[in-house]
Every structure is written in C-alpha cells, then in structure tokens.
Amino acid sequence: MHNRDHTVTTERAIVHVDMDAFYASVEQRDEPAYHGRPVIVGGLGRRGVVAASSYEARRFGVRSAMPMGRARRLCPEAVYLKPRMEHYREVSAGLFAVFREITPLVEGISVDEAWLDVTDSRALFGDVETIGAWLKQTIRERTRLTASIGMASNKFLAKLASDYDKPDGFCRIATNRVRAFLAPLPVERLWGIGPRAAQRVRAKGITTIGELGGADEATLDRLLGNSAPHFRALAHGIDERAVISGRPEKSVSHEQTFDEDLYSLTVMRRKLLSLAEGVGIRLRRKYLRGATVTVKIRTGTWRTYTRSRTLAQPAASTRDIHRNALVLLEQWRGEHPREGVRLLGVGISGLAHIVQSTLFEPENGGVDITLDDIRARFGGDAIVRGSLVKRDKKPR
Numbered sequence: 416m417h418n419r420d421h422t423v424t425t426e427r428a429i430v431h432v433d434m435d436a437f438y439a440s441v442e443q444r445d446e447p448a449y450h451g452r453p454v455i456v457g458g459l460g461r462r463g464v465v466a467a468s469s470y471e472a473r474r475f476g477v478r479s480a481m482p483m484g485r486a487r488r489l490c491p492e493a494v495y496l497k498p499r500m501e502h503y504r505e506v507s508a509g510l511f512a513v514f515r516e517i518t519p520l521v522e523g524i525s526v527d528e529a530w531l532d533v534t535d536s537r538a539l540f541g542d543v544e545t546i547g548a549w550l551k552q553t554i555r556e557r558t559r560l561t562a563s564i565g566m567a568s569n570k571f572l573a574k575l576a577s578d579y580d581k582p583d584g585f586c587r588i589a590t591n592r593v594r595a596f597l598a599p600l601p602v603e604r605l606w607g608i609g610p611r612a613a614q615r616v617r618a619k620g621i622t623t624i625g626e627l628g629g630a631d632e633a634t635l636d637r638l639l640g641n642s643a644p645h646f647r648a649l650a651h652g653i654d655e656r657a658v659i660s661g662r663p664e665k666s667v668s669h670e671q672t673f674d675e676d677l678y679s680l681t682v683m684r685r686k687l688l689s690l691a692e693g694v695g696i697r698l699r700r701k702y703l704r705g706a707t708v709t710v711k712i713r714t715g716t717w718r719t720y721t722r723s724r725t726l727a728q729p730a731a732s733t734r735d736i737h738r739n740a741l742v743l744l745e746q747w748r749g750e751h752p753r754e755g756v757r758l759l760g761v762g763i764s765g766l767a768h769i770v771q772s773t774l775f776e777p778e779n780g781g782v783d784i785t786l787d788d789i790r791a792r793f794g795g796d797a798i799v800r801g802s803l804v805k806r807d808k809k810p811r
C-alpha cells in the first residue's frame with residue numbers, strides 16, 4: 416500500500432454582503448409615500464453632504480458624498496431626509512444577526528456591509544451559492560430590504576462581485592473566471608489604490624486591471640513603490656487577507672472636565688485641539704476613520720449640549736476632526752456667548768476600516784500617522800503641533 420499525502424488546500428469561500436442604498440432604502444421601507452420616489456438622506460444644512468441616495472435619485476446623477484446643494488439642483492423633486500443613525504444601527508444589528516447564523520467569521524465594514532468566511536459553513540448549509548441565496552432571501556424576509564451578494568475565493572473578489580450587478584445583485588466569480596472578470600475593469604477598482612496612484616499608473620498607459628497585471632515589475636515598482644507587490648497580486652486575483660470577525664467600534668471619543676469653567680474661546684479652541692488629537696491617534700492606531708464628528712459641551716450650570724456634523728469624506732486626521740469640531744463649538748458659542756464651560760468632549764462615529772495601502776492618502780491621516788509613529792518611538796512630547804505650542808511672547 417502507498418501512503419499518499421492527502422493534504423489538499425481548500426479554496427476559501429467568502430461572501431460579501433452589501434445592502435442597496437441602505438439609509439435611503441430603510442426610509443422608503445418605513446414610509447410608503449416615499450416608495451418609487453427619489454429619496455436623499457444626508458446633512459440638510461448649508462454645508463451638508465449626501466449620505467445615501469435611492470436608485471431613483473441616482474438616475475438624476477445624485478451620489479453619496481456629493482454636496483447637498485448640488486443634489487438639490489440635480490433633483491429638486493426628491494424627498495430630503497436627515498439620517499436616523501440610531502434606527503439604521505438597529506436594522507444593522509438585525510442584519511448581522513442573520514450573518515452570524517451562517518458563520519461566526521463576520522467582518523463588518525460598515526453598518527450595511529460585511530464579509531463572511533463561509534468556508535467551513537458549507538459542510539452544514541451547502542455550497543456557497545446556496546448560502547448566498549439563503550442570505551439574500553432571509554434578509555429580504557426579515558428586513559424587507561434588498562442586499563447584493565458577492566461570492567468568491569477571497570475578500571477582494573467577493574467585494575467586486577457584490578458590486579457587479581447591484582442593486583439586488585447575486586454574483587459569484589468562479590476561479591476559472593477570475594482572469595476574464597478582472598481584465599477589463601479600470602485600475603481604480605483595485606482595492607486601496609488612491610486617486611493619485613491610479614493617475615500615475617494611467618499616465619503610463621495602464622488603464623485596466625488586466626494591463627496592470629501584465630505590466631513588468633520594474634515599471635510597477637517605480638509607479639507604486641512598496642505597494643507594487645500588493646496591487647500586482649490583486650490584479651491577478653490574489654488576496655490572502657483573512658476575514659477578521661468583530662464589528663468595528665461604533666465611536667471613539669475623548670472628553671475633559673476642567674477645574675474651573677472656561678470662558679475664553681481661545682482656551683476652548685486649544686482644549687478642543689488636544690481632544691481631537693487624542694481621538695485621531697486612537698482612530699489611526701486601529702486603522703479606522705469616521706464619518707460624523709460630535710462635540711459635547713457641558714456648562715457650569717450642568718446643561719449638556721451635543722452637536723454633530725457629517726463629513727464630506729470619512730476622516731482620520733486630527734486636522735479634519737479638529738476643524739469640524741471647531742465649527743460646532745463656535746456655532747454653539749455664538750448661541751451661548753456667556754456660558755461657562757465645565758466639560759468639552761470630541762467624538763467621531765460612523766467608523767469604518769481604512770485599507771492599509773491607502774493609509775498614507777491625506778484623507779486617512781497620512782501625515783498624522785508619521786507623527787504618531789515618531790511619538791510612539793520618542794515619547795508624547797517629541798512633537799507638538801504648531802498651534803498647541805503656547806506662545807510666550809505675543810508678536811508685536
């Protein structure tokens with residue numbers, strides 16, 4: 416008898432679930448009068464941005480992260496709504512409960528999006544398409560919402576698949592179809608490629624993933640630096656990242672109570688910057704960024720105010736967090752010019768993971784990560800931001 420080596424590397428089965436126009440769909444579900452109408456959810460103030468738009472609104476060119484004023488010009492007849500985050504989070508909890516009926520390996524990307532590693536679930540529930548179909552149907556039955564389902568052997572491909580025939584999509588990229596699927600896609604679809612990197616690649620005439628995969632190594636190294644091997648692997652459909660279970664944290668915040676109430680806006684601004692710095696460092700350490708900045712203000716008379724604003728783009732940089740917190744504080748101060756302030760807090764919510772390779776894009780706090788790193792090595796006082804330095808002498 417022969418002793419055969421029966422080691423077989425099992426291909427992983429990854430499902431990516433992405434709800435369609437999530438906030439807007441929840442609003443349409445809850446209010447029959449909105450059904451079939453363009454619905455736009457987001458900040459309704461002068462500087463608001465679109466958080467979600469229904470497919471009816473997308474036909475007019477409305478997209479998320481677009482300034483609200485632009486959306487109103489494109490689609491004046493739409494229903495405009497403020498987000499009800501608390502409510503969406505409840506719906507989200509129901510979705511994640513469905514995911515966990517299939518596997519404990521669920522990695523949430525945002526409230527309405529997750530990867531599921533169902534490799535070992537197949538023995539119980541059937542092949543990956545059976546599982547995908549069950550997820551789609553169960554989500555529809557329990558939430559009356561539609562999900563797009565992508566299935567493939569890794570996270571990158573599964574996410575591309577769920578996006579492929581959205582909304583209400585159902586797409587599996589079989590291993591023998593990977594090359595054909597990827598080849599015609601624009602390079603921007605490579606997970607984590609920033610706009611500037613994409614531009615550099617395009618300037619060399621490489622416009623599709625297929626072309627990038629076929630480009631010679633030296634060229635890619637020159638264009639993409641340290642990230643070249645990562646993007647080359649993705650271009651060949653290779654992505655070894657594991658599905659890491661555990662939902663991202665909901666929010667990160669720092670607050671400080673003062674010994675004496677503050678009256679000077681200048682002093683409050685400075686406190687706000689150091690709080691924003693604390694929040695930013697914690698975010699970046701966990702590779703998170705957040706969508707909504709909140710300021711908490713408690714007065715000497717124990718009245719507590721919270722003010723929030725949702726950003727055009729999720730942020731992780733101290734500068735963005737501070738700038739937005741400052742707008743909120745100054746607004747509040749305008750309305751309460753004489754109140755003493757006993758406590759200040761800065762928080763950020765709507766957290767999502769940053770992809771490693773885009774960490775150094777400025778919107779993800781690139782500069783701050785370098786600062787954080789130096790601080791970690793040389794201690795907290797090694798670098799002090801310009802405006803944190805107390806001026807001993809006033810310029811004359």
Ligand SMILES: [Mg+2]
Pocket residue numbers: 433434435436437527528
């Ligand atoms: Mg979605």
